Amino acid sequence: MKDFIAGLPKCELHLHIEGTLEPELKFDLARRNGIALPYTSVEEMRAAYSFDDLPSFLTVYYEGMQVLRTEPDFYDLAMAYLRKAAEQNVRYAEIFFDPQAHTSRGVPFDVVIRGLRRALIDADRQLGVRAQLIMCFLRDFQAEYAMATLLESLPYKEWIVGIGLDSDEKGNPPAKFAAVYERARQEGYLLTMHCDVDQDNSIEHIRQAIEEIGVDRIDHGVNILEDQRLVDLVLARGIGLTCCPISNGYVTDSMKAEGIRKLMELGVRVTVNSDDPAYFNGYVGENLVALQEELQLTREELARLERNAFEITWLPRHLKDAYLAEVDAYLA
Template identity: 75%
Template structure:
């Protein structure tokens, strides 16, 4: 089964590029940029990744980004992830990036996106992995800052597939950004939003995503299962859910693997993703292995998770059909 998972053509839809900053690369970028880190080694830095909630995780997460200063830094960051993902047979990825976390500390938007874009183009040519960018807004910042970032992104519209919403959800409901997302939709962006696991007012936030914002999919969103009306609405609209089991185990009371089974049984388009793999020490293959082990998933069920991902990916139909055909062939012929 491990060999089957290793060879399975994969699609990753919930991946924060800043969350792929491995300690070894962090030290290299700190050296390059003349930054002194509060750790003596990469191993010591990794050992400091201790958190038990979304809030405690975000504190260290944003502090680590300080080593990202130049276009080559962002190029190296994205290249490292794409090479790793390609080695796990990720065929296509949609990558979140948080421009506000960089522009707020003086790093120009243009520099960030050019580094990421160049890495995507080079990885497709060298590794055969295709990727697109999703620009996320920080929900614990003001909506006006998000709108300004949206306007700043418009000259790069062809490089960005859609927009999302992440960071601390407490007291920051989707409707806070209603005007921003309405403008993004007008500009042709596709829409997604984080609805993190077991947050305050979580089912109301999911309802706002569906009824007010009109998202194309939901990141995390497992608490939709708490409300049968939300389940029915999501299923009718074909809304996808990008679930991240290993990260759930770090910031909540467990990986929530059982919700994957329930979502599959209810006919929801659930997918498996890695979220911030440098912090949780698990990329997409390890997340698939976890739910396989927890739920005893069959080959067909594992393939269904990847089929869900390719079906809800923001891809042209012809390219999507090619990936689905590749997945079907592998499932039928894998030993």
Template identity: 70%
Template sequence: MQQFISQVPKCELHLHIEGTLEPELKFALAARNNVELPYTDVDEMRAGYRFHDLPSFLACYYEGMSVLLTEADFYDLAWAYLTKAQEQNVRYAEIFFDPQAHTSRGVPFGTVIRGLRRALIDARRLLDVRAQLIMCFLRDFTAEYAMATLMESLPYQEWIIGVGLDSDERGNPPEKFAKVFARARAEGYQLTMHCDLDQENSVDHIRQCLDVIGVDRIDHGVNSLESEELQKEIKARGLGLTVCPISNSYVRGSAWQDAVRQMLDRGLRVTISSDDPAYMNGYVTENLLAVQAVTPLTPAEVLQLQRNAFEIAWLPDAAKDGYLAELDRYAGAN
């Protein structure tokens, strides 16, 4: 099963590019940009990644972005992830980026997206890995700042497939950004939102995603298991849920372990992704192996997780069909 999981064609839909900034690259970018880091070496930096909930994680996460200043930095960041994705047989990825985390410290929007975009183009040509960008708003900033960021994105709209919402959920419900997401929908963007694990009012926030925002899918969304009504509605709408098991384990300990099993058994379109792998010590293959280690999956279930991901991906039908055919060939050969 380890070999089967490692080699299966994969689709990753919940991956923060800033969360792939490995310590080695962070030190290299710091040296290039003359940024002083509060660590003497890679080991000390890794040891400093200590968090037990979303706010404590975010403190580490945003501190690390100080080294990202130039278009070349964002290119190198994305290229490092895409190279890793190829090694793990990720055939397609939808990548979150947080422009406000950079514009708020003086880095222009265009600098961020041009660097990321060049890496995506090169990965398609040189690595045969296809990827698209999802622009996330930071929910602990104002809705007005989110709207301004949405407007700033429009000249680059062809490079962005959708918009999302992430960062600290406490006191920042989906409905806070209803007008922003309505405008994003009108501009032609796909919509998703984080409903992080075990946050205050988690179930109500998922309901708001459905009834107020009208999302096209839900990121995390594990707390939907607490409501039969929500599960029925999610299934009726055909929505996918992008679950990140290793990430969730930092919030709930070992109790997340049967969430993927429950979602599969209940017919939800659950998918597996890696969230912030440089901080969570696990890319998408490791996340699949983590699930396998505690709630053993059959080959058919591993394939179903990948089929779910390709089916809910924001791709033309012809591209989806090509990846699904690749998955079927892999199943037939194994």
């Protein structure tokens, strides 16, 4: 089964590029930029990755970004992930990036996106991995800062397929960013939003995302099972959920595997992704293996997860169909 998963054509839709910053690259970038790290070795740094909820993870996550300063830094970050994706037969990815995590510490928006964009072009040419960028806003900053970031992105609009919302959800509901999302929709961006697992007011936040914001996708979102009416809405609208089993196990009490199984049984377009693999010790392949072992998924069910993912991509129909044909051919 592991061999089957290794060869399965994959699609990743919930991946934070800053969350792919492995300790080895972090040390390399720190040396390049003359930054002293509070660790003496890769092993010591990995040992510090100890967290049991979303806030404790975010503290370590934002600390790690301090080494990202220049356009080559962002290029190297993205290329490292895309090489790993190619090794795991990821055929297509939609990649989150957090510009505010960089502009808030003095790194220009232009520096961030040019480095990432150049890596995406090279990965397509050199590795055969196609990818697009999703610009996320940090929900624990002001909505006005998100709006300013949205406006700053407009000269690069052709490089960004959509927007998302991440970071600490507590006290930061979707409705806080309603005006930002409406402007983004007017600008032609597609819309997704984190509804993290087991947060305060999870169901109300999912309801706002669907009914008030009108998202095209939901990131995480497994708590939707607590409200059948919202499940019915997601089914009616064809909204997909981008779940992350291994990261669920770090920041909550479990991988939420049974919830993912239930969503599959209900016909929800649920998908499997890696979230922040450098911190949660598992890329998309490892996530699929972990879920398969927990649920004893069949080859057909694994293929269905990838079909779900390609179906809810923000790609033209003809490209979706080409990737779906790859999955079908592999299963056959």
